[in-house]
Amino acid sequence: MNKIEHIGIAVKSLETAAIIYEKLFGVPAYKQEEVASESLKTAFFKSGPNKIELLEATSPESPIAKFLEKKGEGIHHIAFEVDDIIKELARLKTEGFVVLNDTPKKGADNKWVAFLHPKSTNGVLIELCQEIE
Numbered sequence: 001m002n003k004i005e006h007i008g009i010a011v012k013s014l015e016t017a018a019i020i021y022e023k024l025f026g027v028p029a030y031k032q033e034e035v036a037s038e039s040l041k042t043a044f045f046k047s048g049p050n051k052i053e054l055l056e057a058t059s060p061e062s063p064i065a066k067f068l069e070k071k072g073e074g075i076h077h078i079a080f081e082v083d084d085i086i087k088e089l090a091r092l093k094t095e096g097f098v099v100l101n102d103t104p105k106k107g108a109d110n111k112w113v114a115f116l117h118p119k120s121t122n123g124v125l126i127e128l129c130q131e132i133e
Helices: 014-025 063-071 085-094
Strands: 003-010 031-035 040-047 050-057 074-081 111-116 126-131
Touching (some): 003 063, 003 126, 014 050, 063 074, 085 126
Parallel strands (some): 003 050
Antiparallel strands (some): 031 040
C-alpha cells in the first residue's frame, strides 16, 4: 500500500455537505460524479495531498443508504492507493482479511476499487484503489 488515497464520508445531502466542505477547504469540489453501479453520487475535495470523498445514496438499497440508516453521517471508509490491486487482494486474502470484492470494479475518480470487510479490519471499511490506465 502506497498511501491513504482518500477518506470517504457518507452524507445525507451532497449539496448541503459540499457547502460545508467548500467553506472548510476554501475551494469547491474538484470533481462530482455518479457511480450508477453503487447507486451513489460523489464529490471530491482536495487539501494539499489529501482527498475527501463525500458520498450520497441515490437509492434506498445502496450501501451508503444502509450505512446512513445504521450509523448516520460520518466516516464511511479509508481508501489506500495500491500499484497492483489484484496482487494486493491476493496478498491480503492470504493474510486472513475478508475481501468483499474478489474482482475489482470501476469506482469513482477513474479508479479500480475493492473493499475489505470491517470485521477483519477492526471495524473500519478499507478500500483499495488503483488508477485505471
